Amino acid sequence: MNGLLEGRCLLITGVINHASIAFAVAKLAQEQGAEIVLTGHGRLHMVEDAASRLPRPPPVVELDVTQNEQLATLAERLRVHVPRLDGVLHSIAFAPRGAVSGEFLATSWADVSTTLQVSAYSLQALTNAVLPLMDAGGSIVGLDFDASMTWPAYDWMGVAKAALESSARYLSRDLGARGIRVNLVAAGPLRTAASHGEPRFTDIAAAWRARAPLGWNPSDASGVARTCVALLSDWLPATTGEIVHADGGFHTIGI
Template sequence: MGLLTGKNLLITGVLTDASIAFHVARVAQEEGAKVVLTGFGRMSLVQRTARRLPDPATPVIELDLTDEGQLATLGERVTEHVDRLDGVLHAVAFAPESALGGNFLDTPWPDVSTAFHVSTYSLKALSVACAPLMPHGGSVVGLDFDATVSWANYDWMGVAKAGLESCSRYLARYLGPRGIRVNLVAAGPLRTVAARGIPGFAGVEAGWDARSALGWKADDCEPVARACTALLSDWFPATTGEVIHVDGGFHAMGD
C-alpha cells in the first residue's frame, strides 16, 4: 500500500520531465495515485511528457487557469477520467519579461496584473473549480518560492508569490469547513523551464548550496516531489494554511 493508494489527483503545470509537477505526478503514481494532468498551450508536448510517467496512459486535459470558460467545464472534463478528486497540485506561475530583471519600478500595470492573475489568483480559481469534486474533503498543494524577503531580479513574481502565500491562508480558512486543506511547498531553486526565464537565476542557484544547512542540488526535484506527495496524502490531516520549506534549510540560516 502506497501513501496515495486509491487517491485521485489533478496535477497542473507539467510541461517537460524537468517540471516539478512531472516529478510530483511520478512519485504520486509510484505511491498508488491515479493522476489526471492538465496542460496549456503546448498540449502535444505535455502529452508526450505524460507518456514518460510510470503510467504512460495518464490522461491530459487542457486548462488555462485564466479562462473562466475552461474553469467552468473543468469538473465535467475531469470526471470523464475519475469519479472524484482527493488532491490538487497548483504548479502554475508566469510573469511577463517586463515584470522581472530589475525593472520593478517601471513595470506597467497590465503586466503586473498578468503576473497576479496567473501566479496568485489562479490558486483560488483552481481550488474553487475543484472543490465540488472533493465532497469528502481533500488537499490542495501549491508551489512557492520564499516570499519573506526580496530577491534580485525576481521583482513582481516575488510580490505575486507573497500574494500566493496569503491567498493560501484565506483558502485554508474558507475551504476548511469542507475538509479541504490548502498548503504550499516553498522549494529551493530548481533547474526547470520556468526558472531559466528568470534573469540572474544562475547566481541564486550558485549560492544556495553553500548556505543551506543540508546542502542543495538544483537538478534534483525528488525532495520537493516527496513533500508535495506527503501533503496530498492523509498523513497531514490537521495541517492547513502552512508553507513547508523544502530548500535544504536555506530559509533558516543567517549570514
C-alpha cells in the first residue's frame, strides 16, 4: 500500500536536532513515501547529525532566510537533489531574548525587527524562493502557535505569529491560481530546542496538560507531525488559508 506522500518531493526547514517538530514531520514524511531535502542554518553539523537518524538520510542545504543571496540561489541548489517540489514545511522562528523577556513595552526595534523578519516575513521569502520548483502546484505548511490571545512572556513572538497567520492568508489568496495551498498548523507546546528559550514554557505546558480535552504530552510531536503530513498530501485539496489546530483541543476551552 502506497503512503500518503508516495512520489512527492518535500523541502523541510527547521530540523535542529531529533527533538525538533520538523524532525518528526521529516521522519513521518519519509515513512509515507516522500523524498525530502532539509535546510540548516549556522550549525549545519547538527542538522546533518539529525539527518543521519532518519530512515533514509536526506541531503542538507544551507539556508539563512535573512540572506537574499541564499534565497536567490535556493531553487538552483535544490535542483541538484530533487526535480521539483510538491510541498514545503516552514518551521522557522527566532526571537532575541529581549523580545520574549516579559518586558513587552521595553523591547527595542532591533529585537522586534529580527523577530518579525525571521518568524513571519520568512514565510513569504521562502515561498518566493521555491516557486520555480512548484509549477505543478503543491502545499506549503507553516508551524504556528495560536496568536488569537496573549501568552506569558511570549510577547513579540506572539505578534510575529499573528503576522505569520495573516501572511498565510494572503499567500493562499495569491497562490491559489497556481494550485498551491498555504496552511498553518497551530501546535500545542512541545519540548523542543526552541522551547528552552521560552521562559514560561513549563507553566504553559502544565496548563495545557490540565485543560486540553484530549490531553497533551509536551514530549510527543507525533500528532502535530501527522497533521502536517496530511496537509502536505493530496488528501485536503480544497483547504487553504486555514489554521489547523493540533493542540488536544485546548483552544476550544474558555476559563
